[in-house]
Each structure stands twice: as C-alpha cells, then as structure tokens.
Amino acid sequence: MSKDVQCLLCPHACVMEPGQRGSCRVRMNLDGELVSLVYGRPVAVHVDPIEKKPLYHFRPGSLSYSLATAGCNLACRFCQNWEISQSAPEEVPPYDLPPEAVVEEAENAGCSSIAYTYTEPIVFYEYMLDTAKLAHERGLRNVMITAGYINQGPLRELCEHMDGANVDLKSIRDDYYRQVCYGKLDPVLDALEVMVEHGVWVEVTNLVVPTLNDAEEDLRDLSRWILDNLGEDVPLHFSRFFPTYRLTNKPPTPVSTLRAARETALEEGLNHVYVGNVVTASGSHTTCPGCGETMIEREGYTVVNNRIEDGMCPECGTEIKGVWLDEQAQ
Amino acid sequence: MDKTIIVFLAAIIMLQAPGLQGDRDDSLDVGIPLVGRLLRGLSDTGSVAYRTPSTPDLSLIRDLINRGILSDHPAAWTVVRDEDE
Incomplete structure (x- = not known):
C-alpha cells in the first residue's frame, strides 16, 4: 500500500498522501515516492x-x-x-x-x-x-x-x-x-x-x-x-x-x-546600495567605498565603463568586494 | 428564524462549499481577521498558501509523464511517513 511522504526541502514541510502535491505544485507523491514533476x-x-x-x-x-x-x-x-x-x-x-x-x-x-x-x-x-x-x-x-x-x-x-x-x-x-x-x-x-x-x-x-x-x-x-x-x-x-x-x-x-x-x-553603513526596476542614473553605478569615485557605470542592464583593476579601486586602492571577470580580479 | 441569521448561515455554507474554499484566488486580503481566514478554509498562521489539492486523476498525470510534459524524477530530501504518525 502506498504511503504518505513528507517533503523536507522547504519550511512548509508538506505531507502528501498518494496523488497529492506540495504547496509548490511541482513535487508530488506518486505511488508512495516523492517525485519532481519539472x-x-x-x-x-x-x-x-x-x-x-x-x-x-x-x-x-x-x-x-x-x-x-x-x-x-x-x-x-x-x-x-x-x-x-x-x-x-x-x-x-x-x-x-x-x-x-x-x-x-x-x-x-x-x-x-x-x-x-x-x-x-x-x-x-x-x-x-x-x-x-x-x-x-x-x-x-x-x-x-x-x-x-x-x-x-x-x-x-x-x-x-x-x-x-x-x-x-x-x-x-x-x-x-x-x-x-x-x-x-x-x-x-x-x-x-x-x-x-x-x-x-x-x-x-x-x-x-x-x-x-x-x-x-x-x-x-x-x-x-x-x-x-x-x-x-x-x-x-x-x-x-x-x-x-x-x-x-x-x-x-x-x-x-x-x-x-x-x-x-x-x-546605516552599507557600502553598495542600488535602485532597480527604474531607469535612473542615480543608484545604478558602483562607487568606491573608500574615495567615492565611480567604478562601474551602467545604463540599464549595460555596463558602459568598468574601472575596477585587480579587484580594487585604481584611485585609492580600496578593495571592491565581488566576483570579477578574470581581467578585473586580483 | 431571523432573516439576517439565515443569510449569514447561507454565506458560511457557500464559503465552505467545494470549489470555493482553499483557493488562493482573490480570497485573502492583507490583515484579514482570523475568523475570516478560518471561514475561508485557510491556515490560521497564513504560512501555507493553500490546502494541498485533492487527489487528482493519476491516469492523467501518468499520461503527461509518458508524453514528456511532466517528469517523474525522484525527489531528494523526503521521508516516508509511518501509518501511526
């Protein structure tokens, strides 16, 4: 006889009888086994x-x-x-x-x-x-x-x-x-x-x-x-x-x-705060937390200028935290 | 019986009829009182989006799997529940 299963993936912890799905709709008890439908x-x-x-x-x-x-x-x-x-x-x-x-x-x-x-x-x-x-x-x-x-x-x-x-x-x-x-x-x-x-x-x-x-x-x-x-x-x-x-x-x-x-x-002290889902220059550029110079300039989703070198600001040497492309990384 | 009471009871019965309760469609407003949530068949904590759907037609599910619309890939992070739990 098929049994109930419980999904432990997320905090909902859905318990499913055979044939039922979790609240995500994509994980299902199929004959007593939890399967992913996607x-x-x-x-x-x-x-x-x-x-x-x-x-x-x-x-x-x-x-x-x-x-x-x-x-x-x-x-x-x-x-x-x-x-x-x-x-x-x-x-x-x-x-x-x-x-x-x-x-x-x-x-x-x-x-x-x-x-x-x-x-x-x-x-x-x-x-x-x-x-x-x-x-x-x-x-x-x-x-x-x-x-x-x-x-x-x-x-x-x-x-x-x-x-x-x-x-x-x-x-x-x-x-x-x-x-x-x-x-x-x-x-x-x-x-x-x-x-x-x-x-x-x-x-x-x-x-x-x-x-x-x-x-x-x-x-x-x-x-x-x-x-x-x-x-x-x-x-x-x-x-x-x-x-x-x-x-x-x-x-x-x-x-x-x-x-x-x-x-x-x-x-409050965060170094990098952006504004998104809106076309505005203010709040879309990355600035150096050390000297305030613009490091990465963006227009929409396009990077138009990236000055980061070796993971640092070329002006003051402050490290800019992130995962950079090889030519920008330390 | 007072007409107001009859209307009130009818409203409760309608809310609890199959197909009306437990659906997310337009049923929940921010700050809805506990009584309202319970009448609509929703969790009193608000942490569960909707009740687990009733058992579907499994032959349809198997057909969708066979046609490649759905997968039946084993899922991780699961336990089988004992009957006495």
Missing part, C-alpha cells in the same frame, strides 16, 4: 545580462543562461512572474532540456554562468543541483535568484555548487511574510547567513511596495540586519514595485521613495 522541463529559457538578475558585483557585463520551471513555494501577492510561478507544470508548455543540454547551450551562447531564476529555483532543486554540478565541471559559474525559503540541509548541499545568489528579502517583518507572501521570515534570514558562511557571493533585493513595507523604520531595520549579519559589502537593491497579480490596488513605487530608501541604507 526535472529537465523548464518553461522559460533566455540569455540575459547578469545585471538583469540583478547581480551587480558578479562578473559584470557577462551573459547568464537563465532558466526556470513552473512553480514556487511562496505565493507573493505582488509576484512579477506569476503566470509561471503560480501555475502547475502541466499548465505551461515546457521545453525538454536536460542538464547536459543546458550546459551545452550556455556554452554555445557565450555565457559565463547559468542562472536559476524567474520563478523559485528551490522548487526545481534536483534539476538545479545536477545542472550546477555539470556546469562547474565545464568551467561555468552558477547563480540563483531566490526567495531563500529553504531548509538548511538542502541549502548547504546546494551551496557547494553555487557561486552567487540574489536573495529576495521581502521585508524584515515576519507578519509581512505571513500575510503577503505566505511564508515566514526566519528561514530566509537563516538561509542568507548560511550562504555567506559557505562563501556564496550574495546580493539582496527588497521590492519596495507602497504602504506595505516602505516605512523608513522597516527599511532601516532591514539595512541594519544586513550590515550586522552579512556585512557592509553585501549589495542591496531596492526594486520598484509595479501593480500586478493580486496586488493591483497599489501604485508603482515612487522613485522618490526608492531614493530615500537608498539614502537610509547608506546612512
């Missing part, structure tokens, strides 16, 4: 500039082979990719792309990394892990863009094969996670610390939603938590919200709010 079945595949992730301190100007399957283990009301993240895998036509093909196509496209992104890569854990192992064997880097809602065991295993991550820290308030995202805050904070501990290059994104998480006190607390627990050199991206999915009753984030958030985070 292994090798991505629904979105693109070649993107790494800046689009956003990762601003990870091989700037390089291309990243980016893919996603259907599914997510959160259900953020503001999800920007809800058409695929909040769908069951049979509702979105997939590609047949096993890990070997992903790596081969990434090489053919001139990419220096593979990005597991768009939806929530944690839900296609096995596919990501196998692809990442293969990519490393072929000299490609791996990055994931994630909400970080994962248990520590699987995360530590994954970190062995992950070079960079942009983690969406949606708020520093637990009630926000519970009411807007259907998750909890603590596992995300734990995941961030585990990634940094394992040497994964981490950048943090915070989507600023008017009236829900844009209070100065919240943004200050979030910045201070990053400073105290991850370090002053972890880049923080304040991203602009646009009304979509189930949060259409809020206006787009005013650019002035994003600028104020950036100022707050800089005041």
Whole structure:
C-alpha cells in the first residue's frame, strides 16, 4: 500500500498522501515516492545580462543562461512572474532540456554562468543541483535568484555548487511574510547567513511596495540586519514595485521613495546600495567605498565603463568586494 | 428564524462549499481577521498558501509523464511517513 511522504526541502514541510502535491505544485507523491514533476522541463529559457538578475558585483557585463520551471513555494501577492510561478507544470508548455543540454547551450551562447531564476529555483532543486554540478565541471559559474525559503540541509548541499545568489528579502517583518507572501521570515534570514558562511557571493533585493513595507523604520531595520549579519559589502537593491497579480490596488513605487530608501541604507553603513526596476542614473553605478569615485557605470542592464583593476579601486586602492571577470580580479 | 441569521448561515455554507474554499484566488486580503481566514478554509498562521489539492486523476498525470510534459524524477530530501504518525 502506498504511503504518505513528507517533503523536507522547504519550511512548509508538506505531507502528501498518494496523488497529492506540495504547496509548490511541482513535487508530488506518486505511488508512495516523492517525485519532481519539472526535472529537465523548464518553461522559460533566455540569455540575459547578469545585471538583469540583478547581480551587480558578479562578473559584470557577462551573459547568464537563465532558466526556470513552473512553480514556487511562496505565493507573493505582488509576484512579477506569476503566470509561471503560480501555475502547475502541466499548465505551461515546457521545453525538454536536460542538464547536459543546458550546459551545452550556455556554452554555445557565450555565457559565463547559468542562472536559476524567474520563478523559485528551490522548487526545481534536483534539476538545479545536477545542472550546477555539470556546469562547474565545464568551467561555468552558477547563480540563483531566490526567495531563500529553504531548509538548511538542502541549502548547504546546494551551496557547494553555487557561486552567487540574489536573495529576495521581502521585508524584515515576519507578519509581512505571513500575510503577503505566505511564508515566514526566519528561514530566509537563516538561509542568507548560511550562504555567506559557505562563501556564496550574495546580493539582496527588497521590492519596495507602497504602504506595505516602505516605512523608513522597516527599511532601516532591514539595512541594519544586513550590515550586522552579512556585512557592509553585501549589495542591496531596492526594486520598484509595479501593480500586478493580486496586488493591483497599489501604485508603482515612487522613485522618490526608492531614493530615500537608498539614502537610509547608506546612512546605516552599507557600502553598495542600488535602485532597480527604474531607469535612473542615480543608484545604478558602483562607487568606491573608500574615495567615492565611480567604478562601474551602467545604463540599464549595460555596463558602459568598468574601472575596477585587480579587484580594487585604481584611485585609492580600496578593495571592491565581488566576483570579477578574470581581467578585473586580483 | 431571523432573516439576517439565515443569510449569514447561507454565506458560511457557500464559503465552505467545494470549489470555493482553499483557493488562493482573490480570497485573502492583507490583515484579514482570523475568523475570516478560518471561514475561508485557510491556515490560521497564513504560512501555507493553500490546502494541498485533492487527489487528482493519476491516469492523467501518468499520461503527461509518458508524453514528456511532466517528469517523474525522484525527489531528494523526503521521508516516508509511518501509518501511526
């Protein structure tokens, strides 16, 4: 007789009777065995500039082979990719792309990394892990863009094969996670610390939603938590919200709010704070924390000038933390 | 019976009818009171997005696997639950 199974991948810890799926929609109890319904079945595949992730301190100007399957283990009301993240895998036509093909196509496209992104890569854990192992064997880097809602065991295993991550820290308030995202805050904070501990290059994104998480006190607390627990050199991206999915009753984030958030985070002591999802020169360049000179100049997702030499500012010699291309690295 | 009570009970029955509860569609507002959450069949903690779907037609799932739409790759990080748990 088939048995119930429990998934230990993420904090939801879904218990599934035969035939049932977890809350991610893509992990299923099939005859008493937990299976992934999306292994090798991505629904979105693109070649993107790494800046689009956003990762601003990870091989700037390089291309990243980016893919996603259907599914997510959160259900953020503001999800920007809800058409695929909040769908069951049979509702979105997939590609047949096993890990070997992903790596081969990434090489053919001139990419220096593979990005597991768009939806929530944690839900296609096995596919990501196998692809990442293969990519490393072929000299490609791996990055994931994630909400970080994962248990520590699987995360530590994954970190062995992950070079960079942009983690969406949606708020520093637990009630926000519970009411807007259907998750909890603590596992995300734990995941961030585990990634940094394992040497994964981490950048943090915070989507600023008017009236829900844009209070100065919240943004200050979030910045201070990053400073105290991850370090002053972890880049923080304040991203602009646009009304979509189930949060259409809020206006787009005013650019002035994003600028104020950036100022707050800089005041708290973070060295690299950016403004994203908006066309503005202010808040998109990388500056030297030592002398304030512009190190990397960006227009949209394009790097138009990169002055970093040997991982340092050529003006004052201050180290600029990041994962640089070979010609910029120490 | 008072008409207001009848309307109230009818509303509760409708909310609990199959196909209406446990669906994420437009059912949850930020700050919705606990009673409202429970009436809508949602978790009282808000940490679970929706109830696990009921058992589907497995022949359809197998057909989708055979056609390559879905995979049946073994998943990691799982335990089988004993019947007495």
